[in-house]
Amino acid sequence: MPDKPRQDCPGVGPIGTCVRDTVTSYFEQLDGHSCCDLHRMVIEEAEAPLFETVMHACGGNQTRAAEALGINRGTLRKKLRQYGLDDQ
DSSP, X not given: OOOOOOTTSTTOOOHHHHHHHHHHHHHHHHTTOXXXXXXXXXXXXXXXXXXXXXXXXXXXXXXXXXXXXXXXXHHHHHXXXXXXXXXX
């Protein structure tokens, strides 16, 4: 299914296409070998730079960042700690 911008978020780009291409490339590099914890790996690889970039774009303001991400501030603080981004 092709990426479609969300109706409530105009201008949203094709992040899904990037993920699809990256995971496809990952499987090609595995060359038939098995993998495990793929979901966890993809989520962690995506979340850390997502939170870092949003925090930077919001000037470190957690309230604005949480709003931009569509999560509550407590969840944002937990994720920032998880990825070692809480002291930036």
